Amino acid sequence: MMGELIVRNLLHRPLRTLIGVLAVAVEVALVVLIVGLTSGLLTETAKRIEGIGADVMLQPPAASVFIGMTGAPMPIKIGDKLAELKYVQSVAPALLQFSSSGGVDVVYGIDSDSFRAVSGGFVFLQGHDMEGPDDLLVDDLAAAAKHIQVGDTFKLLNHDWHVAAIIEHGKGARLFVPLATLQDLVGAPDKASIFWLKCTRPEHTEDVMDEIRHLLPGYTVRPLSSLLSLMTSTNIPGLQTFIDAMIWLAVAIGLLVIFLTMYTTVIERTRDIGVLKSLGAGRAFIVRALLTESAGLCVMGIVAGVGLSYVVRAAFLAGFPTLSILITWPWILRAAGIALAGALLGASYPAWMASRKDAVEALSYD
């Protein structure tokens, strides 16, 4: 009976119900998408770096796990020393440079031979490997996003590059250029931002890392296998705060709309509340009825919000193929919990207000 009362009440004012549902849906979608976008980008970046196939990466002292943030302070000759270490099969230096032309990218300056030795080489979908100093390799997602084709001239870092190949994504960066050319362009001759190392066997990773620590005290040495766990929003200064702020903003929107919806509901149903009281409904019954109605509205909003999240993700990915939005069930459940708590909180005052209404006054309400 309570269920019928709630369903019929929700259907009685479809526009108001729709607004409430939409507010919760936006709340849920905001939480899911903000977290999904952040974690998606970080996870996708981590997977791409892992996809290089190296076992160890070496960075300058105090370097961030977000490798694109590192400059180029390491002499390239370190690579020779690293190659001499026991259990090291191959070493590949890379110079990393931010580019903001046509979107934010990290360009890898690489030496084709050494990078191939570490990574096993690219999968070429079109074109060929770098042969000239101005050759550019673009992964398939970036090519689709930037509408690049093999043979095109592409301006990057204020330099005209010749697109030599479209490669399969997943090997670190989306854009690769010759190391020497990038060193000249950014004024960092004989420098590298990072070294990728391939061990003779993966089990030797720790041994190699120990050797590097001994050889280059203070330098940052990380196993690639731990990269995924390190690439989290909490490791980027301010990012977690931003995410938290966005979540609270979404919760505030949902809570206020639910509050307003239930408040107007209670005002409109003042007489009905008087009737229920005349039938012997206690305060607990009235509070329960309104909170359940709010929860019902919220559940519809959660379902709509999850659907909305997938629709928005599909739209984003269609427009921006290089984006990655990771929608996960743990965060869907968390967003649902947040929305439900907000809805119950938002409805609690109107419910309390309704439960305390004077029955006689309520019955004479027009």
Add this chain to the structure above:
Amino acid sequence: MGIAATIQQPAEGLMVPGKKSLEPILKTENLWKLYRAGKVDVPALRGVNFAVAPGESVAVMGPSGCGKSSLLYVIGGLAQASKGRVLVDGNDLTAMSDAERTKLRRSKIGFVFQRFNLLPTLTAKGNIAIAQFIHGDGFDPHRFDVVTGLLGLAGRLQHKPSELSGGEQQRVAIARAIINEPKILLADEPTGNLDSKNSEVVLEMLRQLNKDLGQTIVMITHNPEATTYFDRVVHMRDGVIVDGVPAD
């Protein structure tokens, strides 16, 4: 026996025409109800002494503002008395908390209002069933069928109040009020919003409930003709009962 005399002897039985002497199921003793208007207390009831025997039907008449509705709300436990006592089936309402009065109302009182006061979102069936739900015994299909059959509602149960005539709405309201077999049915001008034909139907149904099922009824009315359906008529003026005589 006049009601004024009866309430002077509360320990003794009531004489209901055609019925045995019984202990009152409803009794008020020096009942006062004050409403606050700004800084002034306005008395709506000024020491009402009133008693109703089980199975009795009583019509309360009086001019607007004489305290009829206040009396109904206080004896129904919807409003708290300012002074005096209200005994419903032996329970003193004035000594009860709001929650206790709610519980008593749920089990012993049924209300019928002038404006029907059906829940607009529910069907006729839902409006009756919700009273059973609130009562806590769940839906009783047998009792439901008996009551709706008695009130001639069987064919109108799936309709919402907005799809029912005034008479039908009031019959649904009566069904809702008696579905849990309350000890007392309180009706606040139940024919006030009905035409004469529907008024007669509703009054006849109330009389039928009283005569056939022994339902105790207290009804407020402005309509002198309506009082002919009741055992006794009580007149109120300025917050007090001025007489109480058996109806012709």
